[in-house]
Amino acid sequence: GENVEQHPSTLSVQEGDSAVIKCTYSDSASNYFPWYKQELGKRPQLIIDIRSNVGEKKDQRIAVTLNKTAKHFSLHITETQPEDSAVYFCAAGPPGGGNKLTFGTGTQLKVEL
């Protein structure tokens, strides 16, 4: 089955700096890659996703890049703010429907003032 590895497990940045979280996946057939943000005690919420037919997607301060050859994808957050502090999960999903997501182990991001 699919295996998703996520790094780093913790990340501390100064407010205004950029943060990058990286994930690798094992199943070359996976073609859907969402990122979820989970604040303490709250539900995971989708912040951005990408499908394998594109290499990059941006939404304001958040961007995701995908390298299918290397089987890795990354989340980039620019101009970080204290409210960006949370746990971020990457996931990979199969083609053709079914949408069985395999999640990474999460990255605890702390944005310091």
Place this chain on the structure above:
Amino acid sequence: EAEVAQSPRYKITEKSQAVAFWCDPISGHATLYWYRQILGQGPELLVQFQDESVVDDSQLPKDRFSAERLKGVDSTLKIQPAELGDSAMYLCASSSGVVDTQYFGPGTRLTVL
């Protein structure tokens, strides 16, 4: 904005007891998922429903876990008997189709003593 509802939010039980969790997906969402999230890890899919039918329960420990979605709307996940290792967050998610975004509920945090 419609959200996935779950109850109870917290459950403490003793080992060997039975527990049940309830999930009400976003109205009109045909696909429903139950995940288990152990502290410090990403969510792991337990079971996926398409309407009232199970489409994936390969990771569900069927000797003690059961799930149903009788009318294709809300769903119940049951554990009997509960074991110490079942302590975790149980998340429900729904999507409008098998390839669409998954929206998560707030989860039920289970503690087995």
